[in-house]
Amino acid sequence: MPEMPEKQQAGDERPRRRQARGERRIAQLLEAAAAVFCTTGYTAASTNAIAREAGVSPGTLYQFFPNKEAIAIELGDRLMHEMRETYGEALAPVDPATPLEQAVGAAVDRFIAFNCEHPVFFALMHGPDVPGRITEEHDALHQTLVARIEGLIRSFLPGAPDADVTRTAQMCLGMYKAGLELVLAHEEAERGAYVQELKNALFRYLEPLTRDGAAPAPDLAAPPLR
Amino acid sequence: MPEMPEKQQAGDERPRRRQARGERRIAQLLEAAAAVFCTTGYTAASTNAIAREAGVSPGTLYQFFPNKEAIAIELGDRLMHEMRETYGEALAPVDPATPLEQAVGAAVDRFIAFNCEHPVFFALMHGPDVPGRITEEHDALHQTLVARIEGLIRSFLPGAPDADVTRTAQMCLGMYKAGLELVLAHEEAERGAYVQELKNALFRYLEPLTRDGAAPAPDLAAPPLR
Amino acid sequence: MPEMPEKQQAGDERPRRRQARGERRIAQLLEAAAAVFCTTGYTAASTNAIAREAGVSPGTLYQFFPNKEAIAIELGDRLMHEMRETYGEALAPVDPATPLEQAVGAAVDRFIAFNCEHPVFFALMHGPDVPGRITEEHDALHQTLVARIEGLIRSFLPGAPDADVTRTAQMCLGMYKAGLELVLAHEEAERGAYVQELKNALFRYLEPLTRDGAAPAPDLAAPPLR
Amino acid sequence: MPEMPEKQQAGDERPRRRQARGERRIAQLLEAAAAVFCTTGYTAASTNAIAREAGVSPGTLYQFFPNKEAIAIELGDRLMHEMRETYGEALAPVDPATPLEQAVGAAVDRFIAFNCEHPVFFALMHGPDVPGRITEEHDALHQTLVARIEGLIRSFLPGAPDADVTRTAQMCLGMYKAGLELVLAHEEAERGAYVQELKNALFRYLEPLTRDGAAPAPDLAAPPLR
């Protein structure tokens, strides 16, 4: 047992040196996984395909990840990390005085820009195509995004009840995803038009909420508008 | 259904009866496929599983459908057919005088009701989880739905340019899908709240369009950010 | 549903005709499995190897057996069936007047003969090499054999308590197996000598039990022999 | 650790210390191997699992053992060594005057006690479950045990021919193994009963041999049946 303590105690350098290669491999594998997820979708992606794409043998992949889901989770984590690094803690750090349309517009632009830089993002967000089968990695990503949107919403609606904010955030995320799908499906001018459409939809959805403090929505349900 | 008679010129009865049996088989298979798509998702569904679920041999399945996609296409077609039968040609046959919120509310309710009666609908709408890989059946379904929504929108905006109507319809469908996902993911009161939220989002998105005829939207595009 | 009853009702011919091929395949696969189990042992045997030995593809094997264990179970069942067919319900149908040594000798001879004709028997009896990991098929085989030996013992010791009979039978089976291993490991004269040795051991083990009715063994434990 | 420079021409200390570390590693690995063999069985045990259990990398394992079999061989050797250390050269150093039942009882008790202290013993004794595939380590263990039993038998039957003694020893070992399996498979009182049963079987098997000097067994072969 006292086999390696003398070198160990210093810190955590030692294990690192070995992992240099490994760390590179992991990055390589995640990159490959991203590519495969993008082209085939998460469900249809195979670990063998990922390994092949990464130019390593299947065994090597399994040295670093126990299975496909673990890869997706790690990928999602890194994506979230990068998003946080790039855009700060909230999706958009807004001061409440910012006009809503500006905040929404900026958030959408960032969201889309981020996705264009990291196309896997989209693939991971959609995850397996079964509603019931929520896998861990998909959910983690989803929850993180919802939390970020909640933060954004709260900066405009400080007093709103949690449940309402969550619901609104979920709805916004859904609209984001739907809009993103449309944006990605088009090009050039049409793409721009869809970007605008998404901004419109979100702005209009949120705008009424900011008019009266407490009530999260002047629901058009019972005696709704007017 | 009497789609290919030109080859069967001679008899009328024989082919009929044969087709009768075939029709039943096909219905059986589609029902089974629906069940399997719902539980495992389209991508992960296997033809063998569908055949098993239908209580027939794999060979029989392939006597009626050349492959998995064909099953999904036929399933989508029938779904669309049924929707048309149930709800008429437009998603909601509206008279332009109907208040928008009412029209939207009714359309959402129908949409959700239809999906609850035909859960495959959701599975098929989402289809394979890759954006680029638009499969035929998914697309057919999608186009049909878009067309229906376009009809609905046109009844409110008779003079709007095609491109704008299409874009709006696409956006609406995306919001529908996103909202449906949220609705299905919750239960009881919360589900109801999400239904309302979806209605709100759609109404608010569409409402400005109805205020001025020509301009599809008093876009917050032009003078927006500032 | 009323798709095939008219042919079905007659009996069970129809399904059979199809299964003729399948039945043959099953026999073929079991034969191959027997060969593989014999050469590589149960634990190390692979389903692919069995399929290869049978000259079929892996998929075919899985059409008939869900996994390796199922093959072993079926193999064991057939073996037991054959044993019953060949030797009757008891391992040796004895009349209590038969001298014990004769009964033992006959039983051993049959046991060995049976094993020589069906070498898998040995492989299956030993099963996976972990004591705790008793697999179903090994256990089934074991229990059946114990039961048969119990029957044999009871014909000599009608009044013995169940627990004692079982224990004795287990011991006999253990000795049988151990002896068989030695017999198979040798050839010619030496093999014969081991056969005799096994008979001796069993006879001497059982002989004292037959001398006094009730007591299963004049135990050499406390004041043993003398 | 500063142990590498010169090959090892002169010093006594240097090599020693190197071996010291190596010895510890080896012991560590063997211990781990024992644990793994016990839980998964020899055939199913993997070198990676052994290394993991030992807390070392696979590479380290292969620095000391060329393969799995070598581990088993070394493990068996050490086991035999320990047995010799603990119980002396013969399985039981008996003076011919000792009553047989006492000698047998003591030997069985020791055998079982040893196995309880070293559960691998059992796993190694059974080894790969194929009769033909006698692996080296299994055989070594087996031969050693047989030799020890031969010694024991000879102390009672000084004049018996080698072949007979060997055969008897082999048979005894087989019975031992079979009995041990039963003993381990039961607990509490039942376990004790099986221990007794094993003693009975061995004693009764050997007892006739001690009655007349020359003939190894008053075989029930020649004038037996009758």
Added chain:
DNA sequence: GATGAATGAGGATTCATTCAT
């Protein structure tokens, strides 16, 4: 039409072993 057998490539995963550090 219907069946069930057959296929073989491909899925995830593990393994004994080797190699660079």
Added chain:
DNA sequence: TATGAATGAATCCTCATTCAT
């Protein structure tokens, strides 16, 4: 020495599809 990365064949098993009956 020791490590951990790497390998690639082999594990079990499934799948879409075809074929003989």
